[in-house]
Amino acid sequence: MLRLVGLWTEPADNDAFDHDYLGTHFPRLDQLDGSQGTTTARCIEGPYFRMTEVSFHTLDDLQRALETDVGRRILEDANGLAEKFGIRLDVLVVAGTT
Numbered sequence: 167m168l169r170l171v172g173l174w175t176e177p178a179d180n181d182a183f184d185h186d187y188l189g190t191h192f193p194r195l196d197q198l199d200g201s202q203g204t205t206t207a208r209c210i211e212g213p214y215f216r217m218t219e220v221s222f223h224t225l226d227d228l229q230r231a232l233e234t235d236v237g238r239r240i241l242e243d244a245n246g247l248a249e250k251f252g253i254r255l256d257v258l259v260v261a262g263t264t
Contacts, residue, residue, distance in 0.1 A: 167202070169219045170228055171258040172244070176215035177251035184208075186250070187216065191243050195220050197236045200227035215253075228259065 177183040188206075195204045195218070202221040209217055222228040231237050248255050 168222045168261050172218040173214045173256040174216040175253045177253045183251050198231040200231050
């Protein structure tokens with residue numbers, strides 16, 4: 167199993183960010199072809215405000231999903247959120263067993 171992990175730094179307005187993120191961006195992640203599930207949570211300690219994971223079986227599945235129209239819209243939306251709220255999105259791809 168492979169996970170795409172998004173780590174968002176803290177915005178100046180947490181509630182406004184969560185409203186946009188949870189209302190628009192996060193639901194789109196479930197539309198990614200090949201996605202095996204998504205989770206998100208607020209971070210309670212450390213340099214990040216929110217963490218999101220999207221699971222895929224393989225790296226090829228992840229890459230194919232991001233190359234679709236839905237994938238491209240999600241990437242554009244993520245960049246737009248980062249710009250709108252003046253925050254940074256760090257992305258990791260991790261592999262492991264559950």
